[in-house]
Amino acid sequence: MKISIKIGADEKKFIDRVSELSGKNVYSCYQCGRCSAGCPFAFDMDILPNQIIRLVQMGLAEEALSCEAINVCASCFTCQSRCPKGIDIASVAEALRQLRDPQEKDFFGPDDVPRELADELPQQALVALFRKLSK
Ligand code: SF4
Ligand code: SF4
Known part of the structure; x- marks a missing residue:
């Protein structure tokens, strides 16, 4: 059975912007959870690193931009070293912070x-x- 999810124009714009700012293809994540299992700061996050990516994949901008996890991420790159797709969640979190706080300051x-x-x-x-x- 083929399941398809429709992403609207606004959601696609958000996904593309995060991909552009982070330089990462968030679509390639298949939610294996290896990033979250190894993240040394997951205990202090409101959502797990793989869930940050999932929110972006679904174009849920409000939820992704308001999660505390993007502030907690310490850019340690453990997730990237464990990810079979080489996804660097630190860069995705940084892109989300840039979109949330766009002041040139x-x-x-x-x-x-x-x-x-x-x-x-x-x-x-x-x-x-x-x-x-x-x-
Ligand atoms: S390790 Fe990579 S592919 Fe697996 S859930 Fe995390 S970001 Fe996605
Ligand atoms: S870079 Fe961020 S999300 Fe990735 S393992 Fe380190 S603290 Fe966790």
Whole structure:
């Protein structure tokens, strides 16, 4: 039995925009769940990483843009290393944050990092922060 789901023009526009910004083909995800099983921050997310992708695949912009999980994602790339399709959920989450906060503005930049903390914080944490709060 063939099941087809109709995606409207608005939904398609949203899906295409997320794909364009992230550089990822979200259609290729087949919901195996390997990303969520390995995500070290899934415990703190309101929806799982594979569910972020599912919302985008279905064009559910409001739900995807309002989920807390896109803020919690730490851009650690564990999901990408586990994904059989090479999908990088960090880039998808970043694209969703860009669509949610479209102002051409940096909310946080290198000059905002206190000197004493800059020497102590792991570089990965700083890069993740810049990616989340800078345009
Ligand atoms: S591991 Fe990849 S294919 Fe599997 S659910 Fe996650 S994003 Fe989709
Ligand atoms: S990049 Fe984000 S979604 Fe992927 S494993 Fe790391 S925290 Fe989880």
